[in-house]
Amino acid sequence: MKRDSRLSGVLHVLLHMAEQSGPQTSETLARAMDTNPVVIRRVMAGLREQGFVHSEKGHGGGWTIVCDLETVRLRDIYEALGRPEILAMGNRTDAPGCLVEQAVNAALGQAFDDAEALLLRRFGEITLAQLSADFHARLTERGGAITPETSHAA
Template identity: 45%
Template sequence: MSRVLHALLHLAEMDHPATSQLIAQMLQTNSAVVRRTMAGLREAGIVTSVKGHGGGWTLQRPLDDVTLLDIYRALGEPLLFAIGIDSEQTTCVLARAANAATSAALQKAQSEFEKSLAGTTVSQIGQVLESRQGGH
């Protein structure tokens, strides 16, 4: 997610479309990864793309209209935690109680995480950086 935010902040500063190759260089990855990732953002209406010479990726919406939750959802809501419940098919009462407690805690954490993301726009990230640096 931080790499996507990084790319979006760069796109906001550019006055021309950025190719997948250029974004890949910025993010130190390959252009196929960029195209797959940006496709989700395009489907969410965050970026747009133009094919061919002079084409590339541009912002479709201003970053002050894009929350971190929008980005998270556009990326397919990747799992936050590598922990989970034991077998859902268990017949053991104690295992079911442990599963219920774990599931409840994970749901609460997910909800708080999404609430935090919803309260921050991508442009606010850039503003924090600018205030720390006194500009660009």
């Protein structure tokens, strides 16, 4: 399978929502993301449970971001997604009887753990507000608005 892009995708969605005043439908978000509304609802479900977003049914319904961009970090979003697998590699066996494999596992496992820990630490250092600020900086640098806040089809 291709690399898991749920975190990337859901952050994209969140920042778009942050630029909008009213609720955004899964349909609208899906178009901007070039995907399916059900996929949007699927990844948003975890965020809703954690109270980062709110969803409303019926006319005028859709998704709204209801968290503080300054305090919510990528790490929080990652966890709301259900802490997806970070590494594509792993040890063959978890608790092998073979001493050779134990030695291999110890060395590899340490390296794997370090890499995972670093990634999670980075995620813990970045707030949604920082991402939003970076987006606005890029918008300014590009020299004004091409489309209001994105380059997606309106």
